[in-house]
Amino acid sequence: MGSEVFILMKSEWALMGIIFLLLFLKVTETIKDNTALFRLTNVLLLLNFVFGFFCNSKGELFSGMYITNDVLVLEKNILNFGTLLISLLSCEWTKTHKNLAEFYILLLSTLLGMFYMLSANHFLMFYLGLELSTIPLAALANFDQDKVKSSEAAVKMALSSAFASGVTLFGISMVYGSMGTLNFAEVPELLNWGPLQIMAFLFLFAGFAFKLSAVPFHLWTADVYEGSPVPVTAYLSVISKGAMVFVLLNVLYNVFRGYEGIWFQVLFITIIVTIIVGNLFALRQENIKRFLAFSSIAQVGYILLGICSGNAGGAAATLYFIIVYIFSNLGAFTVVALVSAKTGKENINDYRGFYASNPALGWVMALSLFSLAGVPPTAGFFGKMFLVTAGASTGSYILVSIAALNMVVSLYYYLRVVKAMFVEKSDAPIEKLSFGMAPKVAMAICVIGIVTIGFAGCLLEYITNLFQ
Amino acid sequence: MMTNLTLLILVPLLAAVAVAFCRNGEQAKWTAFIGSLCQLLLSGAMAFAYFAERKAGNTAQMLFTERHSWFSSLNIEYYVGVDGISVAMILLTAFVVFTGVLISWNVQTLSREFFFLLMLLGAGAYGFFISLDLFTLFFFLEVAVIPKFLLIAIWGSGKKEYSAMKLVLMLMAGSALVLIGMLSLYYYSDDGNGNRTFDMLKLAYQNIPLEVQLFAFPLMFTGFGIFTAMFPFHTWAPDGHSSAPTAASMFLAGISMKLGGYGCLRAATYLMPEAAQEYSWIIVLLATIAIIYGSFATLMQKDLKYINAYSSVSHCGFVLLGIGMLTKTAITGAVMQMVSHGVMTALFFGAIGMIYERTHTRQVEQLGGLLKTIPFLSTVYIIAGLCSLGLPGFSGFVAEMTVFMGSWQRPDTFNRICTILACASIVVTAVYILRAIGQAVMGPITNEHYSHLKDATWNERLASAALILAILAIGLAPFWLNNLITPDAQIIMENVARGGLIE
Numbered sequence: 016m017g018s019e020v021f022i023l024m025k026s027e028w029a030l031m032g033i034i035f036l037l038l039f040l041k042v043t044e045t046i047k048d049n050t051a052l053f054r055l056t057n058v059l060l061l062l063n064f065v066f067g068f069f070c071n072s073k074g075e076l077f078s079g080m081y082i083t084n085d086v087l088v089l090e091k092n093i094l095n096f097g098t099l100l101i102s103l104l105s106c107e108w109t110k111t112h113k114n115l116a117e118f119y120i121l122l123l124s125t126l127l128g129m130f131y132m133l134s135a136n137h138f139l140m141f142y143l144g145l146e147l148s149t150i151p152l153a154a155l156a157n158f159d160q161d162k163v164k165s166s167e168a169a170v171k172m173a174l175s176s177a178f179a180s181g182v183t184l185f186g187i188s189m190v191y192g193s194m195g196t197l198n199f200a201e202v203p204e205l206l207n208w209g210p211l212q213i214m215a216f217l218f219l220f221a222g223f224a225f226k227l228s229a230v231p232f233h234l235w236t237a238d239v240y241e242g243s244p245v246p247v248t249a250y251l252s253v254i255s256k257g258a259m260v261f262v263l264l265n266v267l268y269n270v271f272r273g274y275e276g277i278w279f280q281v282l283f284i285t286i287i288v289t290i291i292v293g294n295l296f297a298l299r300q301e302n303i304k305r306f307l308a309f310s311s312i313a314q315v316g317y318i319l320l321g322i323c324s325g326n327a328g329g330a331a332a333t334l335y336f337i338i339v340y341i342f343s344n345l346g347a348f349t350v351v352a353l354v355s356a357k358t359g360k361e362n363i364n365d366y367r368g369f370y371a372s373n374p375a376l377g378w379v380m381a382l383s384l385f386s387l388a389g390v391p392p393t394a395g396f397f398g399k400m401f402l403v404t405a406g407a408s409t410g411s412y413i414l415v416s417i418a419a420l421n422m423v424v425s426l427y428y429y430l431r432v433v434k435a436m437f438v439e440k441s442d443a444p445i446e447k448l449s450f451g452m453a454p455k456v457a458m459a460i461c462v463i464g465i466v467t468i469g470f471a472g473c474l475l476e477y478i479t480n481l482f483q
Numbered sequence: 484m485m486t487n488l489t490l491l492i493l494v495p496l497l498a499a500v501a502v503a504f505c506r507n508g509e510q511a512k513w514t515a516f517i518g519s520l521c522q523l524l525l526s527g528a529m530a531f532a533y534f535a536e537r538k539a540g541n542t543a544q545m546l547f548t549e550r551h552s553w554f555s556s557l558n559i560e561y562y563v564g565v566d567g568i569s570v571a572m573i574l575l576t577a578f579v580v581f582t583g584v585l586i587s588w589n590v591q592t593l594s595r596e597f598f599f600l601l602m603l604l605g606a607g608a609y610g611f612f613i614s615l616d617l618f619t620l621f622f623f624l625e626v627a628v629i630p631k632f633l634l635i636a637i638w639g640s641g642k643k644e645y646s647a648m649k650l651v652l653m654l655m656a657g658s659a660l661v662l663i664g665m666l667s668l669y670y671y672s673d674d675g676n677g678n679r680t681f682d683m684l685k686l687a688y689q690n691i692p693l694e695v696q697l698f699a700f701p702l703m704f705t706g707f708g709i710f711t712a713m714f715p716f717h718t719w720a721p722d723g724h725s726s727a728p729t730a731a732s733m734f735l736a737g738i739s740m741k742l743g744g745y746g747c748l749r750a751a752t753y754l755m756p757e758a759a760q761e762y763s764w765i766i767v768l769l770a771t772i773a774i775i776y777g778s779f780a781t782l783m784q785k786d787l788k789y790i791n792a793y794s795s796v797s798h799c800g801f802v803l804l805g806i807g808m809l810t811k812t813a814i815t816g817a818v819m820q821m822v823s824h825g826v827m828t829a830l831f832f833g834a835i836g837m838i839y840e841r842t843h844t845r846q847v848e849q850l851g852g853l854l855k856t857i858p859f860l861s862t863v864y865i866i867a868g869l870c871s872l873g874l875p876g877f878s879g880f881v882a883e884m885t886v887f888m889g890s891w892q893r894p895d896t897f898n899r900i901c902t903i904l905a906c907a908s909i910v911v912t913a914v915y916i917l918r919a920i921g922q923a924v925m926g927p928i929t930n931e932h933y934s935h936l937k938d939a940t941w942n943e944r945l946a947s948a949a950l951i952l953a954i955l956a957i958g959l960a961p962f963w964l965n966n967l968i969t970p971d972a973q974i975i976m977e978n979v980a981r982g983g984l985i986e
Contacts, residue, residue, distance in 0.1 A: 391625045407666040415666060419659040426655050438636045438644060472553045479556040
């Protein structure tokens with residue numbers, strides 16, 4: 016093994032390094048000042064992100080339990096990038112919290128768990144990563160310790176995650192029971208359409224659907240998103256979801272490829288109900304975090320549409336969309352986080368007259384929402400187009416029609432927020448917000464991403480080549 | 484230089500960026516003016532270059548083409564080029580944007596944002612008309628969604644929020660239908676190397692199976708049809724046009740509705756000839772209903788803007804009638820009608836906007852005697868009206884006449900009846916136009932306040948003159964427009980005739 020452990024697992028080592036450094040600083044109480052700690056951590060995260068592009072290699076460790084390749088490296092870079100953005104956008108929120116070091120330690124622990132989950136080539140490794148990524152999340156949801164809703168969110172998160180993990184574990188046990196192995200590489204040859212195997216697949220899929228908050232396993236989402244602090248909500252809706260999508264892609268395409276007929280049927284139903292239910296509920300939300308929660312449920316439907324095509328184009332479209340989604344969703348969350356941290360307002364109606372007092376923030380929010388709605392020239396248009404194009408390759412007109420027509424419904428509720436900001440007047444509008452450098456950087460990155468990604472055709476090209 | 488079509492997108496975009504960086508509304512206004520003037524000059528130069536190239540014997544279907552790979556894994560290209568039809572539409576766009584800026588000279592609230600969005604709208608329209616790749620076409624079709632919504636919702640009047648939402652959602656639904664149709668074509672295409680393609684010039688000769696065409700054609704045609712206010716999907720138009728600020732109304736009726744007509748022709752009919760023949764009778768039927776229904780609905784309107792909005796539904800019915808008839812002359816007429824109606828309706832909405840700015844009402848019964856106090860604006864309104872009712876000498880007559888002549892070439896009873904009914908609607912048009920002119924413009928001054936109104940300022944005069952000039956240029960010398968369009972209508976017809984149902 017030797018040096019391989021360090022080279023192949025370098026992204027995990029880097030994260031562990033940061034975690035232990037923060038832990039050391041916390042224990043020794045070297046840095047008491049939140050601002051200094053915030054700056055230090057962000058620099059570390061930036062270095063970590065940059066480091067992700069260098070010294071990458073392919074290979075496997077621990078007798079094939081852990082693997083890494085170009086696709087996984089890209090996926091980890093995407094997650095690193097998203098985490099950095101979330102860290103930047105949480106700037107104003109962190110100022111009011113005592114236990115900033117713990118926040119980052121927990122946040123990075125979940126990220127580490129996701130990395131292990133992504134690199135897993137064995138169900139046990141996958142499960143370990145899953146648990147490592149889930150348990151700290153519940154603690155994070157509880158980070159607004161003086162708010163009852165935050166605790167409520169944490170309990171809901173813990174219980175539903177435990178249930179989802181249980182279901183997943185049950186599925187894994189059935190895999191072992193019917194095949195006698197847990198290694199991803201050995202499963203495809205052992206698929207024999209036995210009922211126990213099909214049950215195993217369905218249970219595993221249900222576990223995934225829980226984590227992705229696909230309908231009908233979405234019930235925890237809105238409450239948890241509403242109660243958690245905004246940065247945690249952003250993390251849940253972008254990073255946690257993104258990682259789960261990557262793993263699902265791997266499991267469906269590489270492990271259960273032989274059951275494509277079954278998973279297409281399952282996805283078919285899930286996509287239709289997820290898009291429709293997500294949209295219908297998003298229509299009537301008043302709280303902006305709940306609103307983003309339901310809109311993100313609908314987005315998952317579109318992501319699954321890309322996955323269900325079962326070809327390299329679909330996988331590439333999915334990955335591409337996650338990148339676009341990070342920019343668009345985090346752009347919106349940056350504004351929500353600022354407003355929430357500065358004024359405590361989280362209702363859509365509070366955003367009335369927002370443009371008049373904060374024009375720049377208004378445009379960032381509007382652009383992000385348009386991108387989420389898939390309106391050109393924003394990146395979201397391209398992301399959605401490629402997902403729908405990939406979905407069309409299955410030849411299912413029903414799926415494509417439902418996806419295309421639901422874009423109209425979703426445009427309605429995104430426009431509601433835009434209308435509140437730009438058109439409606441309020442007696443008590445949000446005053447002009449002043450904020451530091453970090454959120455500005457986050458917003459600038461998001462806006463540049465939203466506006467330019469679609470015109471850089473090489474990105475999709477690069478991703479597609481990875482999958483071929 | 485003049486043949487670089489990408490400039491047509493870049494100039495409005497640069498103008499938009501420049502407007503965004505302006506310090507105040509005054510600067511923004513002038514920047515937008517210079518930007519739109521550049522667009523007008525550029526389009527004019529491009530049109531002359533086009534004529535010169537054709538005269539020199541260049542018979543390629545599309546001129547000035549430019550193609551770059553955009554998303555090569557899906558074979559999506561940035562592929563642009565123009566034929567006579569596109570040149571006509573580009574000239575129209577340039578005229579409407581230019582005059583739209585001039586007429587919005589007095590926008591006070593958030594004027595930077597206003598001109599920024601207006602420039603963005605223009606960029607989308609130019610991009611749409613030069614696209615030869617379905618994906619690029621679709622991209623530019625949807626670019627206009629954001630500016631349209633914000634322009635109506637922020638600067639509009641009346642029930643603006645409702646209208647903006649209705650308009651944007653209905654047009655978005657149209658785009659969704661286009662998207663489904665577009666993808667079904669894509670998955671049956673082959674660019675010759677075994678790859679799928681969005682290239683329209685290749686898609687047109689693909690021999691796409693009839694059942695796919697029969698599925699995709701109604702989706703695409705209805706999708707684009709919603710943009711051009713096809714019956715029964717016209718309901719966004721009256722509300723949207725009336726609530727929008729003047730420049731946005733001019734753009735919506737003058738250009739945005741033409742995006743639909745152009746799409747019906749170029750993307751639906753041209754790409755799916757067999758289906759176009761199969762469904763021809765439905766299109767003709769719906770167009771005839773729109774023409775008659777639109778003109779009778781106009782009779783009931785009391786608001787100047789609603790009058791023009793409903794009459795637009797009726798006039799755009801002629802565009803669809805021409806396309807549905809599937810003869811070379813009718814298609815030429817349809818394109819001429821698009822250009823003519825675009826210019827005419829821009830002038831109409833412009834005149835109404837200028838009158839409204841002074842009188843603060845658009846209700847016909849509250850107006851009266853305007854000719855005595857604001858003779859210039861009243862004359863402009865009358866000219867627009869006369870053009871709308873198809874008086875010879877103006878563009879409306881030439882275009883509608885060509886549509887009728889083309890329609891008459893279809894000898895069967897059904898098409899004959901529809902043509903006669905459509906012709907008959909012109910009488911109704913005369914009734915509502917002359918009535919509106921008689922009540923609002925002629926007669927005694929009904930309101931004391933009106934006798935102190937100021938007539939048009941230089942910018943309003945310039946805008947009106949430009950549009951009237953365009954109307955006369957088409958009306959008195961229609962041959963240049965006819966020569967521009969006919970060869971390309973011929974190409975589309977030849978492709979349609981490949982289907983073999985039509986002699």
